Amino acid sequence: MTLIKKLLHRSEFYLTFIILVFAFFVQARSGQFLTANNLVDLCVSMIVPSIFCMGMLLVVITGGIDVSFTALASLSVYVGIDILLRMEYEGSVLVAFLLVAVLSAALAALNGLFIAILELPPLIVTLGTMSVFQGILLGILNASSQNVLPEGMSKFGLASLFQVTNKKLNITSAMPYSIFLLVGIVVATWLILRHTMLGRGIYAVGGNKNAAVRMGLKVKKIKFFVYCYIGVLAGIAAVIRICMARYNPPGNMMGMEMNVIAAVVLGGASLSGGKGTILGTLLGMGLMTLMENSLLLLGVPGYWQTLFTGIIIVIGTSITSYRAANIRKRSVDRRGSGTCKKVNEI
Incomplete structure (x- = not known):
């Protein structure tokens, strides 16, 4: 009974249940959900947004928010590719990852400077830097599609672990090597959060900033790190996306930030900070991806897909916020009753 009660208080349990029910419904209606190519397509669709989510999770746990990371990623990858093309570089893709990661970390450091060091509101800062990055990309650089890549x-982008074919629909899907990058980033993020003092500090800063300061934690350094971390991951994700697409339309990632934030909150992370898990975040993004991709199998028009996705976001985030508020209220009530008991004893 204790285990059941614990499960019922975790967002991961409800997300898993919803995903299974939705998957069963789509399979019953289309008969194509459990085909190998559809499952591969779902995995491929999750790679880039899930990498974004790993960075956003750390930011949200500290009680912050970042809406600029897609604009940051778009600018970094455009400049990085342009530099490599001008150099006529024909070597390993690792150089592209390293170059774009450095550029995106430098841009993300601006967010970290304003938010962590100068203590300005995260939403206002990242809204501002998002506009700045977009303006530089589309205005100053006058960016156009990069149809040729290093x-x-x-x-x-062309390499793949394996390919599967749906003979009925004559569709072939490939699993890219970038899936290993996603796994590595997930493991690295898990190690940071669960097995380092930095991870404990990230939760502590989001849970109670004043208490974290009294504990001797370097709050400003921790906040600066998480904004640089999401910047680096955004750059890596941008390179993966461009490699898979095999061309770079400028600003093609802009607009993904809302789905990423929604997936993190759906996974149980609290926008007030101090709470969030990697498993819940991945399940939240899994539900978002499943909703968008599977509606295509049902022949639902695009505008209905947007409507259903929006409904899921609103309902899911509302439930998560409501449950988090109840947990905080019960915690306050327990502390209050304990204080009253001590007073009566005295």
Whole structure:
């Protein structure tokens, strides 16, 4: 009974249940959900947004928010590719990852400077930097589609672990090597959160900033790190997305930030900070991806897909926020009753 009660108080349990029910419904209606190519397509669709989610999770746990990371990623990858093309670089894709990660970390450091060091509101700062990054990309640089990529990026985009074919629909899907990058980033984020003092500090800062200061934690350094971390991951995700698409339309990632934030909150993270898990975040993004992709199998028009996705976001985030508020209220009530008991004893 204790285990059941614990499960009923975790967002992961409800998300898993919803995903299974929705998957069963789509399979019953279309008969194509459990086909190998559809499952591969779902995994591929999750790679880039899930990497974004790992960075956003750390930011949200500290009680912050970042809406600029997609604009940051778009600017970094455009400049990085442009530099490599001008150099006529034809080597490994690792150089592209490293270059774009450095550029995106430098841009993300601006967010960290204003938010962590100068203690300005995260939403206002990142809204401002998002506009700045977009203005630089589309205005100053006058960015246009990069239809030719460095050779290393093109080869990486074409390479695959395996391919599966749906003979009924004559569709072939490939699993890219970038799935290993997603797994590595998930493991690295888990190690940071669960097995380092930095991870404990991230939860502590989001849970109670004043208490974290009294504990001797370097609050400003922790906040600065999480904004740089999401910047680096955004750059890596941008390179993966461009490699898989094999061309770079400027600003193609802009607009993904709302789904990423929604997935993190759906996974049980609290926007007030101090709470969030990697499993819940991945399940939240899994539900978002499943909703968008599977509606195509049911032949639902695009505008209905947007409507259903919006409904899921509103309902899911409302339930998560409501449950978090109840947990805080019960915690306050328990502390209050305990204080009253001590007073009566005295």
